[in-house]
Amino acid sequence: MGGYSYDWSVITNNKEVFIDGAIKTLEISALALLLAIPIGIIFGLGRISSNRIFNSISSIYVEVMRGVPLLVLLFWIFFVLGQFVRLGPYWSAVVGLAVFSGAFIAEIVRAGIQAVPKGQMEAARSSGMSHFTAMRYIVLPQALRRVLPPLASQFIILIKDSSLVSIISVIDLTMNAKNLVATSFRPLEVWTFVAVIYFVMTFSLSLIIRYFEKRMLSREN
Amino acid sequence: MKKWLTAMLMITVLLIAGCSNDGGTISTENSTLQNVAKNKKLVIGMSPGYFPFDMKDPNGDFVGYDVDTANAIGEWLGVPVEYKQFTFDGLIPALQTGEIDMILAGMTIRGDRALAVSFSNPYYQTGQGIMVPGSNNTTKSWEELDVKGNKIAVGIGTTGALLAKDIFKNAEVMDFEEFPSAATAMVQGQADAVLYDEPAIAVWKLRNGDQVRPIEGLISSENLGIAVKKNDIETILWLNSFLANYIDSPAELASRTKWFETGDWLNEVVDE
Numbered sequence: 001m002g003g004y005s006y007d008w009s010v011i012t013n014n015k016e017v018f019i020d021g022a023i024k025t026l027e028i029s030a031l032a033l034l035l036a037i038p039i040g041i042i043f044g045l046g047r048i049s050s051n052r053i054f055n056s057i058s059s060i061y062v063e064v065m066r067g068v069p070l071l072v073l074l075f076w077i078f079f080v081l082g083q084f085v086r087l088g089p090y091w092s093a094v095v096g097l098a099v100f101s102g103a104f105i106a107e108i109v110r111a112g113i114q115a116v117p118k119g120q121m122e123a124a125r126s127s128g129m130s131h132f133t134a135m136r137y138i139v140l141p142q143a144l145r146r147v148l149p150p151l152a153s154q155f156i157i158l159i160k161d162s163s164l165v166s167i168i169s170v171i172d173l174t175m176n177a178k179n180l181v182a183t184s185f186r187p188l189e190v191w192t193f194v195a196v197i198y199f200v201m202t203f204s205l206s207l208i209i210r211y212f213e214k215r216m217l218s219r220e221n
Numbered sequence: 222m223k224k225w226l227t228a229m230l231m232i233t234v235l236l237i238a239g240c241s242n243d244g245g246t247i248s249t250e251n252s253t254l255q256n257v258a259k260n261k262k263l264v265i266g267m268s269p270g271y272f273p274f275d276m277k278d279p280n281g282d283f284v285g286y287d288v289d290t291a292n293a294i295g296e297w298l299g300v301p302v303e304y305k306q307f308t309f310d311g312l313i314p315a316l317q318t319g320e321i322d323m324i325l326a327g328m329t330i331r332g333d334r335a336l337a338v339s340f341s342n343p344y345y346q347t348g349q350g351i352m353v354p355g356s357n358n359t360t361k362s363w364e365e366l367d368v369k370g371n372k373i374a375v376g377i378g379t380t381g382a383l384l385a386k387d388i389f390k391n392a393e394v395m396d397f398e399e400f401p402s403a404a405t406a407m408v409q410g411q412a413d414a415v416l417y418d419e420p421a422i423a424v425w426k427l428r429n430g431d432q433v434r435p436i437e438g439l440i441s442s443e444n445l446g447i448a449v450k451k452n453d454i455e456t457i458l459w460l461n462s463f464l465a466n467y468i469d470s471p472a473e474l475a476s477r478t479k480w481f482e483t484g485d486w487l488n489e490v491v492d493e
Contacts, residue, residue: 004317079402083409089395169374169395169406178310179396182378185337187314 010186011193017180021173022197028090028172029159032097036158039098040105047110058106065103071164073100078168093165093172101158108154112147113139145216152209156202163198173197252455253322254298263302265291266321268309270399272424273480274327274445276490284490287325289476290344290447293467294323294460308398310378313337316450323456324448327418329380339453340446341460344468348439349381350419354407355431363440366414367391374403374412384441385416400425408432416440420481427484 011018046058065073078092087095116139124134166175177194181187257263267287269277274287283304295302307315312324316338327347330340351363360366366373371392375382376399385394395412397403404425406412415422422435447464449456467473479486 078411079405079409082411086411088411166377166396167398167402169397171396175377175396178377179382181314182310183333183383185313185317185334187311187317 004188006189007186008189010180010184010189014180014184017176018173018193018197021171021176022201024171025159025162025173026201028093028097028165028170029162031094032101032162033155033158035094035098036101036105039102040109043102043106044109044113047106048113062103062106065100066107070096070100070161071167074164074168089165089168089170092168093162093170097158097162097165100161101154104154104157105151108147108150109143111150112143115146116142145213148209148213148216152206152213155205155209159202159205160198252453253449254456254459257298257300257322261300263291263295263298263300264320264322265302265304266307266312266315266324266326267291267304268307268312268326268399270401271309271327271418272400272421273486274420275325278490284486286345286476286480287327289472289480290467291323291325293472294325294463297463308378309376313448316448319450322449327420327445328448329443330446331380334448337451338448339451339457340448341457342464343444343446344464345445346442347445348419348443349384349416349441350422350435350439351414351416352404352407352422352426352433352435353414354410355434357413357434360414360436362436362438363388363414363416371414372412374406374415376400376403376417379417380441380443381416381418388440404429404433418443424484424487428487 043058043061046054047062049055049058068076074093074096077087077096078089081087082092120138120142121134124138125131129138162172163174165172166178169175173194177190181190184190251259267275267283269275269283272285274285275283276285278284288304291302291304305315305321307321309326312321312326312328313334315321316324324338327345328334328340330343334340351366353360353366367389369391372395373385373389373392374395374397375385377396382394382396392413395403395406397406400415400417400421403412403415403417407415408429419435419439422433426433426435447460449460
């Protein structure tokens with residue numbers, strides 16, 4: 001029980017702090033996602049490419065990004081890379097989140113394509129399709145259905161990961177919460193409400209993706 | 222069975238009511254002093270990175286002016302001192318939730334903070350200062366920095382951060398986790414100035430030479446205090462008696478000389 005007495009007026013009195021923060025969080029996450037998807041597809045294809053250079057570059061990228069904590073990566077992009085390429089806090093955050101998530105999306109893409117039976121590609125090729133056409137019309141549509149659930153998880157992780165960008169002074173939901181705690185000294189109320197906001201954002205995304213999944217399945221049947 | 226359930230419910234309701242209504246009264250719970258005696262240790266909350274008050278040496282031990290003071294408190298109470306590390310903005314929450322017994326982290330006594338915790342008498346007087354990159358040899362006051370497009374780096378939740386947001390009307394204030402990050406961002410040219418406690422700026426200058434230039438004069442005057450849980454009168458009174466004796470004692474003078482008047486300790490510590 002402790003000696004802490006709750007006072008929830010800190011939430012109602014500071015609505016705009018949470019709204020502004022949540023909008024910034026969504027904005028940064030959406031931008032990072034838009035960048036991460038093409039990155040993920042390119043390097044995912046790279047991981048299964050027979051071109052040795054493309055393949056090894058993709059493998060190195062994926063392994064490095066998977067092996068470095070996002071917090072460290074953000075710090076590194078802002079402070080170390082910042083000495084050469086000045087992105088500023090906002091774009092450092094977007095780029096950091098994008099290249100980090102991109103690696104995980106690449107692995108999802110690779111696994112999805114590899115899960116499509118080899119016979120599909122072979123049958124398509126022997127009926128006269130080029131490798132590209134077969135990939136485009138036969139393999140990728142089947143892969144897409146398989147990767148949607150893990151992709152949804154990855155998108156949700158991206159939103160949650162974005163809470164780390166405050167360490168490079170980006171004003172997102174978490175940063176606004178930290179500042180509010182520093183002036184109101186109401187940490188338990190503020191962080192509880194912040195948890196609710198993050199959950200609402202990620203759960204809505206979950207529902208949207210589930211809707212698309214259902215639609216895709218019904219179209220196939 | 223039913224009676225038992227009713228009794229449980231009543232106890233729960235009473236407990237909740239008791240917990241949610243201690244806002245303005247003097248605490249009747251155990252004082253920190255009683256807890257320290259019971260647990261046979263004093264837990265101090267600290268945020269390393271605040272030179273020369275709160276730092277860590279290469280072995281991971283806490284060192285600095287605040288650490289000397291905390292150890293003296295432990296000595297007086299006859300218990301060992303344990304340090305817990307938090308970010309500066311996490312210290313008051315840690316105290317409120319009972320994670321730590323006291324905050325000794327160069328914390329400025331402020332009215333708003335005193336609504337959440339209670340402070341001892343001041344143990345050190347200081348103020349906020351500003352430093353700019355060494356390449357800037359024209360700026361003479363903070364007012365000249367308050368220009369659109371300028372960025373002022375601060376430590377999140379610090380007095381400096383609150384002051385900066387108050388006085389800078391045109392320049393943008395950037396919050397960083399701690400002072401070293403803010404200072405590094407400025408040295409790299411990602412910010413135009415740092416607003417922070419003057420002693421820490423002086424130490425940064427000692428360590429980094431021409432990379433930075435502190436601007437003469439203080440922007441504010443501040444008193445640092447030891448924070449304990451709110452309305453813990455017994456502990457506050459004890460701490461005030463302790464400080465009355467400790468400040469200007471030979472031990473305190475030696476500590477002050479070491480940390481504020483020499484730079485000999487600089488290679489003994491690491492950034493945190």
